[in-house]
Amino acid sequence: MIRLQSYVADRFVDGTAAGRSFVDPTTGAVLGTIDSTGVDCADALHHARTVGGPALAAMSFAARGALLGAIADALQARRDDWMEIARKNSGNTTRDASVDVDGGIATLKYYARLAKGLGDTRMLIEPGADRLAKGPFEARHVWTTRPGAAIFINAFNFPSWGLWEKVAVAIVAGMPIVAKPASGTAWLAEAMVRAVVAAGVLPAGVLSLVCGSAEGLLDAVEPFDCIAFTGSAETGRMIRAHPAVLAANPRLGIEADSVNTALLAPSATPEAAAFERLVEQALAAVSVKAGQLCTNIRRILVPAGVEDAFVATLATRIDDLVVGDPALAEVTVGPLVDEKQLRAAFAGLAALAPETRTVRGGGIPATVVGADTAQGAFLAPTLLVADTGAVLSAVHDVEVFGPVVTVIPYATLDEAVDLAARGEGSLAASIYADGAEEAATIAARLAPLHGRVLVVDAEVGRGHTGHSIVMPQCVHGGPGRAGGGEELGGLRGLRFFMQRTAIQGSPTMLADLAAKATETSL
Ligand code: NAP
16 A cells, blocks of 8 residues: 655655545555645745755756756656556556656756756846936846745646646746645655655755645745645635735636637538547547546537537547556546546536537446446546537536537637637637638637637648647636636746846946846746
8 A cells, every 4th residue: 555755844754644545546446545644834835945945046047957857857767657657546548648747747858948048047137128217227127036935736637747847837937846736646746756856856945745635835825935726716716715825925826627618610511621620639538538637628619500510420439439447558538537526527417417418428438448337437438519508507617527528509700709708718729720811810819718729720730739738838827717827838937936026227237137147038
C-alpha cells in the first residue's frame, strides 16, 4: 500500500491521521492513502518565501531556465514510471497519459527556452518611455519578482501537466512554489517531485508539495503570494471567499470549469472537409482522457440542415470506440477517475435528460474490455441531442466531466453565437469552416466569450493541435464562468507571478535601469 508524503521545508513528512484512500479506477482497488494532518503549511510557506524565494531572485532568467531544463531531464528519465502511474491511478490509456506526462515535460522545456532567451538579467522592462512633463521626466514600466510564494491548488485530471506548467512559469518569474495536488490522483505529482528532489537540481525551498487537504495553506497566505487554483467553479468560489484570502488580498487566479463549444459554420454541408474535422474533434471529446479535460468540447453547434447527418456520422464513429482497461492496446476510452466522479457524471446526465435525447451511451457501458463495470468507474461515450437550444438551460450550464457531448442545431450565425454565449464564458471554442473569411468572422464573434478559439479551415486541415490541447504559447483561461483567469501564453504567463511597476524619473536614471533589465512586452 502506497502512503503519500508531503514535501515541505525540504523534508518529506507524513500526515498523522489515516487520511483518505486513492484507487485504481479500472478495478476500484485501493492503491494507497494520503493525508496532510499535522503538516505545517504556514512553515512551508515561510520557508518558501525566506529560503526558496531569495535563491531564485538571485538567479538570472537564463539560470532559472536551466533549472527547468534540469527538472525536465529528471522527469524524462523516468517517463515509463509516470505513464504507469497515470494508467493505474488516473485510468489513462497511453495516449491519455502522454497528454499529461509529456505535456508537462514539454511545457517545462518550452519555458526553459523562453527563460534562456531573456538572458542574464532579473528584471524585465517594457519597450518605450512615456514623457510626463516638459522637462526631463519620464516613466517606464518594469516587471520584478514578487517576494511571496506561489500557491497552487490543482485539479485531479492533470496531476503532471497541471503541476509542471505552473511550476515552469513561476520559476522563470522567480517565485518559490507550494503546490497541492488533488488528493485522488496526487500519487503521480508526489512521485515526480520525489524524482526531482532526488536529482538535486533545485535550490532549497523552491518546491514544496502538500499531499492531502489544503487546510492551513490558505490560512497562512500573505499579500505578495500568488494563488493559482484549478478546479470546479464551486471550490473556486470558496477560495475567493476564504477569510484569509480576503484579508491578505494576494494575487488570485481561478481556472474553473466551462461548457465549451464547437461550432460548424453555417455554410458547411456533410460533404465539407470542415464537417469531417468536427467529427474527429467530437470523437476525441468522448474518448481522450474519458472526456475529463477542462477544455473539452461539451456543446456542438451545427446548422439545423446538417444535424441529422452529423449525429448519424458521429454515432457510427462512437460505435468503434473500445471502453475498458487502459492497459490494453485496443482500448480507446478508459474509466473516469473514481466512483465519486462517476456519480457526479450521472448526476450531470440526469440534469441534461429533460432537455436532450440520448443517441449513444448515457450510462454504464454495455461491454467493457478487460474490466468489470461493477468495480471500475466506466461511463459509456455519450452523444446527446438537444433539438431546441434557445429555450434550454441545463445544456448550457451543466459540465458533465466525462465523455459526453450534446449536439444543438442552430438556424443562423446570430443564434449560434447567442447559444455559445449561454455558457457564460468558456475556456475554449473551436470553429470548423472551409472558408477562411467565414471562419474569421465567426472567430471575431466568439473571441470575447472565450480564452482560446481554435479555427479549423481548409488551409489548416488536419494540421492543428486539437480543440482541447493547451499549448504553452497560447493563453489558457477564460472569462466569466471559466474563472476569469489567464495563464501560460509564453511570456504573458509571467504577469501573474511578477509585479509591474511604473518607474518615474529622469531619462538618465531610466537608461541606467533599462541597462539592468531585458526589454520585452508581456
Ligand atoms: P475540485 O473538487 O474543485 O478540486 C480542485 C482542488 O481544490 C483539489 O486539489 C481539491 O483538493 C481542492 N479543494 C477542494 N476543496 C477545497 C477547499 N475548501 N479549499 C481549498 N482547496 C480545496 O475540482 P476537481 O474535481 O479536482 O477537478 C475537476 C474540475 O476542475 C472540473 O470542473 C474541470 O473543468 C476543472 N478544471 C479546470 C481546469 C482549467 O484550467 N480551467 C483544468 C482542469 C480542471 P482535494 O482533492 O484534496 O479535495
